[in-house]
Amino acid sequence: MKKKGIISIVSLFILLVVMLPAWGQQLELDQAQENRNFGFWFEKSLTRWQEFRPLYNSLSEVDLYINKKGSPGNLIVYVKKSSGETIWSTTVSGSSIPTSGWVEIPVEPSVSLIPHSSYYIHVTSDISSPGPDNRFFWSGKTGSDYDRGITSVEESWPGYDFAFRTWTDTSEVGAVCFIYKDDLPAAENFRNLLDANGYPTTLISMTDVASTDFSSYALIIAGHDTGVNYDWGTPEAVQAIVASGKKVLGLGYGGSCLFQQMGLSINWGHGAVGFEDSIYVVDTEHQLFDQPYEIDVPADRIVQLYQEAGRYIAEYRPRVNDDVIFLGRIPHLRDYYPIVKEQDHILWGFASSPADMTNTGKKLFINTVFHLAVPPPPPLYLSLNIEDALEGVPVNKLVGDIGGPTNVTRLEIVTKLVSYSPSAKLDIPVVLNIPGDLFGNPVHVYVRDTTGGTMTEVTYDDLGSGRYRVTTDLTPTYIFPWLPWYYHRQIVWRFFIPNSLTPQNITVTAELEVPATDPSGSGVVKILSPGSPHAIIITNRKLLYDKHEDYKVSSLLQRIFSEAQGPPTSHSPPGVVYYVDRYDTRARNWDNTTVSYSSESTANTVANAIDALIEDWHDDATHYVDFYIPYYGTFHIPVAYPTYLLIVGDDDIIPFYRYNDPYNKEQHWGVNSAT
Structure with missing residues (x-):
């Protein structure tokens, strides 16, 4: 066994190094x-x-x-x-x-x-x-x-x-103790199955339960032979189990009798006995059926757990508490459930040992142990958004060209982190995966606390093959000045889409490298072919968030990206959304209160810059066909192009074009303009 850790003690000129296990590892x-x-x-x-x-x-x-x-x-x-x-x-x-x-x-x-x-x-x-x-x-x-x-x-x-x-x-392995009374061969069968699946198991006789220290075990299993007809061991034995605070997996009759003595409603008195080899799966989405083994649940939801019918006790639904979770039902009996969970305890109502189980039965039993013996992941959640679209909404993009002012198309991928536990707020590593490294390295990576918040540039690790990692701390949001409610952070990955990229759908993914309730997310970037978008949509993201409430802007942008999908997702023409502030610093810093009206040209510096961007984006979105006419040469003919332009925002977001009134009647326009 390998032990980790070191403590150094220095006294005068003597350095004494004592090797101790680090935190029991x-x-x-x-x-x-x-x-x-x-x-x-x-x-x-x-x-x-x-x-x-x-x-x-x-x-x-x-x-x-x-x-x-x-x-x-x-x-x-x-x-x-x-x-x-x-x-x-x-x-x-x-x-x-x-x-x-x-x-x-x-x-x-x-x-x-x-x-x-x-x-x-x-x-x-x-x-x-x-x-x-x-x-x-x-x-x-x-x-x-x-x-x-x-x-x-x-x-x-x-x-x-x-x-x-x-x-x-091994200090993290879910050690198990198995309590038996007379059926040692069955107990050994269970131990062999558990040991083979990484759960070191100790067999404990009923006579030793009251004196056993359960602190080193992650799970207590009570065998079928340990009780019947309401009786289970001695009061001292029951109290030792209750006082330990450990989760219990009760098997068959003995398990239900122990739960009777523990005061649970999934007990001997609320059950019925019979013979069966299968269950009807109540909730196919429950993690009991996919972690760590994925259970193949057929269309009729009937899963055979044993090679032949054996004894069971099944809980009668109308008689148990409302908080009981029903996992497996007797197929032909509507209200009887041999696999149920109450609080942190599960009744596996079947009596037979693994020697009589099918392979599926063994896997489901291990899943049940895993569900109880392995600590649940912290309430940490990851989601992935392309640009400001809702999670799961694809985002349309077009490649640029070297000849225009936009040069290349910008893309932002946002991973959002939310944690409801202080144990999952520091050093949270997130890995973004771009298939085939199609976008190349991020040109910038930022973190921010809110969607419209200040962005701080951070470094990232290039893991190769289009995988990039950022490790960040989460920021608390307080329900009271002294009481954090939850922790959050957003990572913004900015890319330049290569102009050589061909039309395709690109699914990007992100995943947490720490345990989490929801550790991954994905999104789709749709690289469109020229001629396919019918609309160009522009706005200034920075100024929208500067001048309006965050939640209103976020809702607006989400709607815009959803509408840009076109039929059948929306009733709008398919379009491409551009943020002018990412392409021109003059647009980013636009302020309609500091315009120079010395000439029409100076008054429209920003408007003209944005107009040039629009023309370039329109050219990127246009499908051209070359026609050759003898003696006249080749003509570059546009055959499909956007016919709609949507500008989101008024003059304080996207500047209107300013004309000089030759009669100097601006004072009658009802606006604050040049005189």
Whole structure:
């Protein structure tokens, strides 16, 4: 077992270093391939990976054997599921990596894994290698004995495995105690299933319950054989369980009798017994049916849990409390539920052991343990918006051209964070993923507290392959001066859309690298072809927020982006929205109280600049066809183009064009103008 942490005590000239576990962290080796005889280099554009299949249900550290030549940049490491979803990533400073040796990389906080499922350790760097004298190499072994994964070089180097180690923090693993009375074989069956899925399980006899210290366990399981006919152990045994404050998973008759003594309504007296092998799934969206194993629920919602019918106790719905959550029902009995949850406790009303379960039954049982034994993620939520559109609304864009004043089209992607827990307010890492790195690196990244708030530029980590990370703290909003209500922050990623990009729909995603209730979001950027938009919509975002209430402006802009979708989403013509303040500083700083009226030209400096932008955007949106006429040459003919222009805002947002009155009658216009 590997223990982390160090305390230094200095007395006079003596330095005494005492090794102590940091906050009780105890690292247990899970997977490892430590042999080496050859290495493969990697860089920003060349990623290597190693598959592993864990035995435990969490990952707390990754060790890699790395060789470094010259100055190859920083090391980027991330872990993916088989689906391609990244569950963790980090950047290790190149200066901290030795010329050759093990690089120990903490995974903080630990991430959840499904035992025996495939995961992939990816390595890359943040710069391209200029040559072999400035490179990282990941060492490994040809003809490796490691048999729980392959590598990115499997096709050309079969049997090769990179040198790596994965560790789990056993202090974070959901340890389980299983209480039994007479049926030791059934208890051992449950222990074997739980151990194999990363939940170390201790068997406790009924005679020892009253004297057991349950503080080290995440979950108590009461076996079917521990009670019947209302009776369960001794009052002292029941009190020991209640006093522990631990969650309880009650099995069959014994579980219902324990809950009877604990004062729960999901108990022996409110149940009925029978024989069954299946359940009807009440709520297919409940996490019990998709974490950590995804349960295949057919159209009729009937899932077989046991190979043959066995004893059960099912709770009668009309007799239990209103706050009971009904999860599984007896298929042919409308009001009887063998799988129910009350407070932090679940009754699994079936009596038989895992020896009689189907594979699906075993997975659902592990999901039930996971639901109780693993602490729920903090109430941290991420959403993703393209520009100021509502979440989920695609945003139309056109590429620019080098010849016009706009040059390239601007794009902002906004990730919004909200937390209702002080434990999830600091150092929150968000990774934005642009498929194929189609937009290139962000030109700027900002954080702000509100949609119309002041933006502060921040740095970001380039993780390679279109993945960019920002780590930020959240800002509190107070319900009282001394009492925070929630915490929030917005990250604004600004890109220039390359003029070479072809028409397509681009789905961008963002994900949190810490546990969260809602850890990811996505949005669609629609690169339109010239000729397809029928409208150009312009406004000045900065001045709208400067001069009007934030919530009103946000509502207006959301409506504009929704209307710009065109049929069938809206009844408006499809359009493209532009913010003039992003393209011209004169438009951004427009102030209609400081206009110089020395001439018509000076009075309309900003109006003319915006007019040039509109003409360029109209040209970008126009589809041209070339016609060649002998003796006259080739003609560039517009055949499809926008026919609508929507200007959002009055003169204090987008300047009206100012004409000089040759009769000097401006004083009769009813406006404050030149004389």
